[in-house]
Amino acid sequence: MAAPKLIRTSLYWLLAAAVLALLAWAAMREPEQLASTAQVTRGPLEVTFQEEGKTRLKARYVVTAPVAGMVRRITLQPGDAVRAGQPLADIEPATSQLLDARTRSQAQAEVRGAEAQLAATHQRIGAAQAAERLAQTELRRAQTLQQAGAVALEQLDQARSRADTTRAELAAAQADERAAAERLAAARALLADEGRASAAGKLLTVTAPVAGRVLKRPLESATPVPVGTVLMEIGDPALLEIETEVLSTDAVRLAPGMAARVLRWGGEGELAARVARVEPGGFTKVSALGVEEQRTRVILDIDSPRERWAALGDAYRVEVEFIVQQEAGVLQLPGSALFRAGDGWAVYRLEGGRARRTPVTIGLRSATAAQVLQGLDEGDRVVVQPDDRIVDGTRLKTTDGR
Structure with a gap:
């Protein structure tokens, strides 16, 4: 009977010693730090x-009163479509007065300026036509090469975009030509009508220089207007x-x-x-x-x-x-995992449940991610937003359980 009792006593002592050893180990063991981690992945990266x-609007046209007089009520509303040459407003011209030397010089300068503007628009039209022909030629060439598989679809899209742009620039230049012609006609009319009284009931009709939509219309009711008063703005949305x-x-x-x-x-x-x-x-x-x-x-x-x-x-x-x-296909990690290490960068890599300080070389960097050139491999896990409680070798407990 003594032997079994001795054996039980020995087992109790051994069990107590094991429990004490376990408690001592747990008390002396380094505590774990809670940390969030992310994986080093490969994918597209944009800066x-x-x-x-x-x-x-690319082109905005301001229609003004070419003469002083009484403008009649304008019925067009903002947003209404207009075509080139469509009547916009009727003005009953006031009696034209004799021009003094200064005003006459200004009117003559306005004529010369309008003529120069018209000549410049002719040059713009010529250049726009040449650019439009070249863009159309490049588009046809790109279409042929794309069908043969010699160029990428992206190059064809770029050629088509250039053709559309040059066509729009040509249309804008032609519209500017019409606007310049209207300005020249108005400037010449001011000199031609000097000292003449307007005929009874004679109206001057202001027409649209281009096709588009009414953007603004400052005047609505009939009202006297001086020369240059803005009647409306026209453009193509x-x-x-x-x-x-x-x-x-x-x-x-x-x-x-x-x-x-x-x-x-x-x-x-x-x-x-x-x-x-x-x-x-x-x-x-x-x-x-x-x-x-x-x-x-x-x-x-x-x-x-x-x-x-x-x-x-x-x-x-x-x-x-x-x-x-x-x-495309860039090895990258979250930018919040990086921290300064001297003149370079480093991260804490998760290895065997511990944080390992790892120097890295980075390339492109966006607001949320950075390209990894050296130091990490795809699939590595790194600590995101490490604080001062984490150092090299710190035991980690990740929030995702990995």
């Missing part, structure tokens, strides 16, 4: 920045572009042809756009926080089909995302 912008004011430090990274996206414009999804030009001059603007900033204007063309953004009008607010750089 972008966003700015607010507004739409504007289908020819919209976007104007943005970009920080000069961002503008130097942009160039004509760069891709962009139109976000939060009021409709469904995003619109494709591209940089048309970056204006060379800058200006100072005070931000909402009272900080002076150097900015410059960047103009974009909308590439998405007109049917998608037909509801957009003149001076509508939009947000534009500029795509500065983009790469």
Whole structure:
């Protein structure tokens, strides 16, 4: 009986010793730190920045009173469609007075200026016609090569876009020619009618220089008007572009042809756009926080089909995302996992349940991710937003249980 009792006593002591050893080990064991982790993946990466912008018409035509007189009530409303040559307003000219030397010189200068403007529009039309012919030739060539598989579909789209742009520029130049001709006719009429009284009941009809829609109409009721009074503004809402004011430090990274996206414009999804030009001059603007900033204007063309953004009008607010750089199949990690290590960068890599400080070399960097050039492999897990409680070798307990 003594032997079994001794054995039981020994087992009790051994069990008690094991429990004490376990408690001692748990008390002395390094505590775990809770951390969030993310995986190093491979995929597309874009370097972008966003700015607010507004739409504007590529060509806006201001119709003014060519003579002083009484303008009759204008019935056209903003949004009404007009065709080139359509009557817009009737003016009963006032009696023409004799011109003094200064006014006559100004009228003659107006005639010369209108003639010069008309000559310049003729040159623009010639250049636009040449550009339109070249764009059409390139489009036909691209269509032929694309059918033969010699060029990519993207090059065909670019050739088609250039053809559409040159066609629109030719139409705008021709419209400017008509507007210049109207200005010249009005300037000559001022000199020709000097000292003449208007015939009873004779009306001067102001016509539309181009086809489009009425944008603004400051006057409604019949009222006397001096020369140059704005009667209405006309434009084509289908020819919209976007104007943005970009920080000069961002503008130097942009160039004509760069891709962009139109976000939060009021409709469904995003619109494709591209940089048309970056204006060379800058200006100072005070931000909402009272900080002076150097900015410059960047103009974009909308590439998405007109049917998608037909509801957009003149001076509508939009947000534009500029795509500065983009790469496909890039090894990347969340930007919040990076921290400074001397002159370079490092991360905490999860290895065997512990944090391992790992120097990395990065390339492209967006607002949320960074390209990994050296230091990590695809599938590695890194600590996101590490704090000062995590050092090399710290035991980790991840929030996702990995």
